[in-house]
Amino acid sequence: MTSVANLTDPAVEEAERYTAHNYHPLPVVIAEAEGAWVTDVDGRRYLDCLAGYSALNFGHRHPDLIAAAREQLDRVTLTSRAFLHDQFGPFCRDLARLTGKDMVLPMNSGAEAVETAVKVSRKWGYKIKGVPDGKATIVVADGNFHGRTTTIISFSTDPEARADYGPYTPGFRVVPYGDLDALAAAVDETTVAVLLEPIQGEAGVIVPPRGYLPGVRRLCSERDVLLVADEIQSGLGRTGATFACDDEGVVPDMYILGKALGGGIVPVSAVAAGREVLGVLRPGEHGSTFGGNPLACAVARGVIALLETGEPQARAREVGAHLHRRLGGLIGRGLTAVRGRGLWAGIDIDPALMTGREACERLLTRGVLAKDTHDSTLRLAPPLIVTHDEIDGAVDALAEVLKG
Incomplete structure (x- = not known):
């Protein structure tokens, strides 16, 4: 002992x-x-x-990730997004290919990426779906854990995460995890996205019933709603697939990634989606000083290279x-x-x-x-x-x- x-x-x-x-x-x-x-x-x-x-x-x-970090440390570590650097485009390209999406928006922490997904989903709802301004709703699951920012804890059902931090951000509907009927009942003409963890980590590694995720995918497609998969903990190899959604053949409209993307060296997160979704953003509407910095991109490219081997x-x-x-x-x-x-x-x-x-x-x-x-x-x-x-x-x- x-x-x-x-x-x-x-x-x-x-x-x-x-x-x-x-x-x-x-x-x-x-x-x-x-x-x-x-x-x-x-x-x-x-x-x-x-x-x-x-x-x-x-x-x-x-060793591969440490080598990538060391090489980048000798060159340049930060420029801010006011300029391009030689690792940025290749990182976004590599991650877009890994996810099968058109575009990538890099951030730092997982919570930042979730906040990004919430903002993008709402703007897509207003600009593309035609939801009246200020009326967008997002459906989430009971027992979720997506981070601890003010907006995110507004739709948490964990008293430790939520209590004493109000007033809370509106616009979210909580339904039981794994209950497709309850989810269908919560979706209406104001719904812009369904935000789910394919497997709920903080809740105790809760795996939904077989067929649930494909059912959510069908529902979102039928109702013109974005399926947003928070793969921050479940993605990038953890479940035996590149993404936990892969286990049931589900392709979400947006991936939220983080944690392992930084290789345990630097914080790296990102959202990946089609051009019709991430393309709603315009310069000045969302950003991050450190998001997509050269060191982060170099390390994350090393992570993607490891995953590409399978x-x-x-x-x-x-x-x-x-x-x-x-x-x-x-x-x-x-x-x-x-x-x-x-x-x-x-x-x-x-x-x-x-x-x-x-x-x-x-x-x-x-x-x-x-x-x-x-x-x-x-x-x-x-x-x-x-x-x-x-x-x-x-x-x-x-x-x-x-x-x-």
Whole structure:
């Protein structure tokens, strides 16, 4: 069993004293990382089974991505969008090809990309669909997590994210996730978009019923509504496909991407859509000083090159199947349910045994990093480079924890 950082460790004390308490981190202070492993300030190693909420899909410090960043650092890192740079066009081209879309709008954080998608959907509704000005509505799902900006938390159903931040932005209708009839009833002539996560991550890796996403696609096409897929956590290889929508043959009108697009090196996000959608924007209507900067574009191009080989997706399918087989063996032995796809799993611990936080703390002492959500649920999302043996070690550690 591995000891962990003492709560009186100077790094822990400083974080507690000088930072706003918007997170409740586990008592570990990471100093180095490589591949699927991190090392703390005292030299203890941990298998990273969170991977930065999928930002580290390709592992810590992937050599190809580090090389791309280093080369770009020696050339130019920022110009702002007031000028073009030699990485911008190629990045947008490469991402457009990967998504099968015509145009790309780069931003930085996932929440910025979601805000961009909301604005673009509304403007498309007014300029193309003909919705009366100020009347646009967007349908979203219960249990969603799209970020924590004021507009986004206005349609959150998580009290922790939403409470005490009103007044809230209007224009959103919330329906149960996975309920196609409820979604159909919520769509009317004012609806400009349906915004969904193909798999809900923060909610506990909730996979919708088979056929739901194709049904949403048909409904949006019939009603002249944009289908906007938030693939910030689920996309770029995590589920065993380039996009989680691919698993059911669904092509949304707009992809929202982030996290893994920056390779765990820099924040990179983007929306990708057809020209008839993103083409509604005009100069001065939306922007970002750092969005599409040279360093971000260079790293993201490296990410796209890795995905174009198909190897990360294939590995997520193969090793992910092993992960789910092993976790399935713990149902009835401390776990009550296992959900997910590829190298992404939501596992429910019998609440009579312990909370999710307690499970994470106990896993930490056994050299495994994970994250809880919603009481007794854990999310496991190791880097896609993780091995079968490393998965076995993590699941064996979980089995020990569940024994008490």
